[in-house]
Each structure stands twice: as structure tokens, then as C-alpha cells.
Amino acid sequence: MEKFLSALIEGMSFGGVYALVAVGLVLAYKTSGVFNIAFGAQAFVSGAIYYQLHNRSEWPIIPAFLLAVVVAAPLVGAALDRMLFRHLRTAPPLSRLVVALGLLVAIPEVVGLFFKVTQATQYKGIVPGGEIVYRPLSGVAITRDDLSIILSAALVAIGLTILFRYTSLGLRMRAVVESPRLTELNGIRSDIVGTTAWMLSSFVAGLAGVLLPTVFQQVSVINYTTLLTAAIAAAVLASLTSIPIAFAGGIGLGILQQFVSRYLPTGNVFASNVKPSLPFIVLFVVLLFKRSLSYEQGLKDPLAGVDPPPPVPASAVRSRELTIGTRIFGFVVGTWWFYSVLFLWNDIWLDRTIRILIYAIIFCSIVVITGMAGQISFAQATFAGMGAFFSAQIATKQGVSVIAAIFIASAVAAVVGALIGLIALRRRGIFLALATYAFALFFDNTMVRYDWVGGGIFAIESQRPVVGPVDFARPVPGSTTRDTAFLVLVLVVLTLVGIAIIWMRNGTTGRFLDALRGSETAAASIGINATKARIIAFAVSAFIAGLGGGLLASYKIQFSSLDYKAELGLFWVVIVVTLGPRTVEGAIQAAAGFVLFQEWVLPTAIPWLYNHALPFADITAISIGWQQIFFGLGAVTYAKHPEGILESNKTASLTRVQGLIDRFKSRRDSEIETASV
Amino acid sequence: MRDPLLKVTSITKTFSGITALDDVTLDVSPGEVVGLVGPNGAGKTTLFNCLLGQLKPDRGTVMFAGHDLTRVAPHLRARLGIGRTFQRMELFSGMTPWEHFLVAGRARRGDGRLWKDLLGMGRPSKEERASASDVLELLGLTADARRPIEALSLGRGRLVELGRALMIEPKLLLLDEPSSGLDHAETAELAEVLRNVNVERSTAILLVEHDVPMVRSLVSRVFVLDFGTLIASGTTESVFANNAVQRAYLGTNV
Ligand SMILES: Nc1ncnc2c1ncn2[C@@H]1O[C@H](COP(=O)(O)OP(=O)(O)O)[C@@H](O)[C@H]1O
């Protein structure tokens, strides 16, 4: 009984925080159609500000709380609404999700620019003496901090109920929630109501942000990811519509988590793995079995149909001359690059080139699933990880040749990908994306810990392949041999993958997927099987990711699960979406951006900027974070440039070149005409 | 009488209280052009959706070319030979008319195996190109073949929808108000094309249309729907002479 009560109380304090963010998610989704996964990051902002003010600068609780939660959080919400989400009302739900994803990736790093809070410990909560323990019954303990969470959540719940029931603002908000179109017909400015709702939901997220660290004792981005996932599960349980259900779901999830961790046997691998990943499992199960999620209930804007058509990809505006021209250009640049790598540059550039090519293979998987099938998958790092883990296991334990092992492992990834695609049968758009995310987190937190997957507590090693007489072994340091054989190997694989993708695009698979993206109803009316097409896309994509992941492991020999973390998968989507999700060329650009930005552009550019242009301190403090900020903010433009911002600029300049060619040609033609007359 | 190509028996469909179709029975013979008329909201589009499986009727059966379609998925119904166009146009955004026709031709053949793509054998074959060009020519779309669909006029868009349906070489075409948005000349042209399709390819057509002269010029038999019930059917002349029909739908100026 005591155990039961303690679990209940502890669970309620976790659950209270989850519930707050879940309410924020539903509120924002209903009023703006944005599934704002960036709330995780926004909560982190408030947590960081509060920590900085109260713990570091020793402000009293009340002003610190007011600034962090009552001022900063709603301001961020209002700014995001005004600057971004307001303008995305007619964008497809997936674009809105990608924009929020870009923010989720960028915001914590922007925070890090100003506050050094990563791994900040010894957090002091929003009540004085938070660690004081009350014992209402013998054996049952509750701290002041826990009490503050439970009370805050209850207050928010009561406050929201009163707001919605008895105030005119609340009534209007509820009206917008229930039917934005009708509201506008009744003359209510839904944009003002919308901004208010954003501020309100951001306030709630900010409140969760300052409460969360008390249960984890530290301010760390990772905890906010767990918070976000649990809140997503609760929000999805509420079908993204019902605030009370979202609230109850959050509380329930917190309680469930505590019960599982107290009542499941300890020492059992399964039990100890299930505990941390419970929110992900719940999210996955909810997505799988909740029937009312079959169709996305996003805002149906009556004016959506008058949107300008999406821009044509660069390849479509090119004439033959231009295509030949760009191909020659690409060939020349490629030849120059490889010549330099082989004969002029040092081993660092050889290593970078190899990794660019490997990441290009992995990113090709995103080209298939996002560029061709129009789906967002957050599990690509996981599929790559399967290629790595399984191939390493098969090669080292079963003695299968490395190349064969990578193929087998990729095939396993493809089967899992197909199963995820099967979920696409009934789950569309953001729900499907969320399912892939839940799966990725689940794999990270549970599967990777098994000996037969990620090697458990041991580091895992892969091998270099030997094919017939060719040994791709890593050169011994100090010797004159270089890693060129591996360079050739990955170049060959990338070429094969690239050709396969181009053939798929011009073949049946690509055309069917194009048609499905255009209109699912019409695609069915000519006999296209949407299920089959999607499953194929997922399987192929997972296979390619597995190939790349396996090659990466084999190249590095020693690797870890950190190379394939779910968060990395989010970032990969962001970077590919920014640099060109439609083409193999785009995947190579994205891979070059991924490898070079961090290792070359930043180290080169920042000292230069520091010495010549912007002599202010600490620009180097978050050198890794700059990448996240840069590409995260790049992805924010996705709604406007679904073909990638780089690609859209390329289109623009190519169109200009094309214009010159056309003008030249028409002048020549008229000269010929006048000559012949 | 020949066996009907399409036989619809007692289809009933309600939407949360509204009865959109109430015990509707009709049939179309092979190669026949049949009209389906009725005021807005009569349930014509709903009937089409039930025929193609986009909606599941509450009761009733659909037989097509000897198959019971009740448990057949929409895309398989299309492969059996039912083509349709949509009242609210459903085109593939970002694609050209040429690509619309190619993908439809490929979907009909249904022989798109992944391995063929991966071996580089997925490109459109000579026959596929030829049949796509035929349809382009038939509909007078050759000049617009390579323009993005967004750049075409409404009338051209309707023709692309028709062409896409033709590319699956249907035995039966379901046309949902094909002339809406077209001017007089375009409507006359469309009627001509439909007549050609019917004669040359012996495609049966079930035509939903408000343009009475066009219906009269094309069809041999008419069914009239009003509030989800079939209120009249028979030869064109007899139906249009019917008083109830005139009152329900046509007004007095027939
Ligand atoms: N998906 C739907 N949900 C609810 N009611 C519908 C739906 N589709 C059609 N209806 C209703 O069914 C009736 C018939 O509509 P419809 O088939 O579009 O008529 P028509 O095509 O003859 O103009 C109308 O009252 C319409 O409002």
C-alpha cells in the first residue's frame, strides 16, 4: 500500500509536467494546425532562463519565475506565431511539422549561445526549500518540489477550465478550436485569438520547463526530449483535440511509468530496458491502435486550393544545353576533387571525402522517403544503425564476409522499414512521422542495449571488407599506403544507389509515388495501389540507409550507438530538407554540408570572423551548435521551399542562365530568318 | 437483352442522418451511353464514389463485368476497367499531361515491379508512349503535353482528367459533370470526343451532366435522381417528357 501510494505520488509529479506540455500541444494544434514539437525546446528555454537567474545569479524566486515563465515563454510563442506559423496556415501539415522540427533542433543551441546550461545540476525549483519532505502517512514521502508540480498542474487545469467555460476570450478560443472557419464567419478575428492561444500554450510549456528539472535534478536537453515524447503520446491519445483527455493522459503516463519502474522486477534486461522507453512504447502503441487517427484532422482551409503550385525542381526547367552544361560542370568539379584528394591533398581530406560519400548514401534514403514518397521519417538514423549493428554482429560473430553482412543487415532494415510502412496503411502525415520517431527512440533506448544488437555495455566493432584479392583494410599509421581502396568502394556503392534512385524515379515506382503525392483519390482511380507503393518506398529507403550505416561502421571499425542516435536522425532530416531532398545531387550536397560545415567551414570561418569582422567573444563556445542552428533555421524555410532552399536558389540562377540561352538562341534564329529572307 | 456491364442493385448510403442514396438500382450495357441527371445534392457523386469503392454503401451490391465488387479495393476496380473523372478536379500537381497519361497507362498494365525499375527497365515503352500520344491527339492536347498541369486552363484540365481515365482503357467511363467550367465551343468539342470514344473504343459511359442539350445529343437512356431516390428512368425522350422530372429538376424550359 505504501509502495502503491508513493508510486502514485511520484507518478503524479512526473505526469503533471507531461500533462502541461500535452495541453500546450493540443491547444496550439487546434488553434493553428501546427503540431509544435518545438514546445520541448521552448520548455527548455524557460528552464534555462530560470536556472540562470535563480541558481546562478541568485535572483529571488518570484522575479526569476515571472521573467522566465510569464514573460519570456509567451513572448517566444507570440514571436513564433507572428513570424512563422501564422503564414503556414495553408501549408501542408508535413511542412508545418518540418518547420517545428527545425526549431526543435535550433532553439536549444541558440539558448546555449547565451546561457551555459548544458548539464547544469543542483537545480532549485520554484518553491523555497524544495527538498523538504512531508510524510502524510508513514512510509509515504512527498517533497515540496513534487507538491509544487502537482499543485501547478492542478491550478493550470482549473484555470483553463474556468477560462474556457466562463470568459469570452475562452469562448472565442474554444470556438476557434472547434471551427476556425465558422468563427471567422462570425466576425471574430481568429488571428488575434490564435496569437493568444500560442502565448497561452507557450506559457504552459514554459511552466513545464521550470518544473521538469526538479524531478530530474538537472537542466539537460535530453530530459526535455523525454518530456516531449511523453507529452506527444498524451496529445495523440487525445487525438490532438481534447484538452481534458490530453491532461489526464499526461498524468496517467507519469503514474504508469512509476508503477512500471517499481513493480517490474529489477535485474531483468527486458524490464530495465522497458522503463526508460515507456513513453515511446506508449506513443507507438497509441499510434498503432487508436482508430480515430486514420485521417488527419488538420485545418482544412477553404482557400488552400488557391495556393500557388509548388515550384518546379531545377531539373525540370533545364533545357538540353543547360543539362549537358551542368553535367560537364559537375563532372569537371568531381574529377578535380578526386584528383586532388588522391594526389594533392592530405589524408584528412581523404577521410572527409569518404565520409561525405557514405553520408550521401544514407541521405539518399531520405531522398527516397521524403523527396519521392512525400513522407517524413525520423527513423533513418535507426535504419542506418541497424545496418551497422547487425552487419557488425553477423561479420564478427558468424564470420560472414563484411559486404555480405552489410547486405543482410540492410535487408533486415528493409523488412523493418516495410513494417513501418505498413502502418502507413492507416496513419498518414504527421502521425506516421511520429510513429517513426517513437520507433527510433524505442530502438535507441531498448534494442540497442541488448548484446545481440548494440553489444550491450560493450563497445561494438566492425571490420573492413576483403573482396577476393582486394583488401580494404585500414592502412597502418606511418605507412605509405592510403585508404583509397575504401574510397573507391563507397564511390561505387553511391553510384549504384544513385543510379537505382534515378531509375526508380523514371520508372513505375517513382511515377506512382508522384501520382500519390498529387492526389491519392485520383491515383486509386487509375489503379495505383497506395499501400504497396508506400511499403516499397519505406523498404527501399530503409535498405539504402542500412547500406550507408553498415559502410560507415565498417569504415570506422570502432563505432558506437551515438553515431546512429534518434536525435541525429531528426537532424539528418533537417539538413537534407534544407540542402535538397529531391535529388541524389541534393543528398551529396547535404552530406558535404553535414561533414564540412562542422569540420572545415566553422573552424575556418569562425577565427576569420573573430579576427576580421565580429570581434565578440564566445562565438566559438557552441561550435557544434552552430550547425544545428544554421540548418535548423534553414529547415524553417521548408514550407516555402519544399525542394530545399539551396535547390531553389539553384533553380533561380539556372532559370536566369536559361533565359540568357533562350535570348541568345532567339536572336540567332531571327538572324537566320532575316538572312534567309 | 445482353448482360449488363454494370449492375447496381439497391444501393443505400446515409451520412450521419442524411440519406444520400436510397435504394438505387440501375444498369449500363456494354458500349452504351447512359445519362444520370438530377439537381445538386441528389446523390450522383455519392453514387460514383460507391461504384468505385471510395465510399462504402450501407446496403446494396455493385456487379461489374460479372464480378461482385463489394469486397474489391478501389484500385482493383479501376484495373477491372472502370475509369472516372471528378466533379472537383483531382489532378496530379506538378506533373504534365504527358506524365499523367504515362502513369495511368502504366497503372493499367500493373506490371510495375520494383526489380524492373532497379534494372533500368522502368522507362516508358514504345507502346506506352504511342498510346499516350494517341490520347493526346484524340483530345487535342498535344500542344500542352509538356506544360505543368497548373499552367493549363480549367477546360484543358478536364480533358486531362478524361484522358487519364481513357489511358486505363476502361470498359466503362464514369464522368462527373465533365462540361462544368467549359464554354459552349469547348462543350461541343467534348461531346464530339465522347462520341468518338464511345464509337471507336466501344467504351460504355455513365454521364452525370447538367447541360441538357449535351445529354440529349449523347445518351440513349437516362436515370433521374432526386434526394437520393430514382424518380424516373427510360429512353431520353420519354424521361425528359415526364412531368415529375420537369418539376424536380429541369424547370419548364426544356
Ligand atoms: N462525405 C460526405 N459527408 C456527409 N454528407 C455528404 C458527403 N458527401 C455527400 N454528402 C451529402 O450527400 C448528398 C448528396 O451529395 P452529392 O452526391 O455530392 O450530390 P450531387 O453529386 O448529386 O450533387 C448531399 O446532401 C451532400 O451534402
Ligand SMILES: [Mg+2]
Ligand atoms: Mg456531384
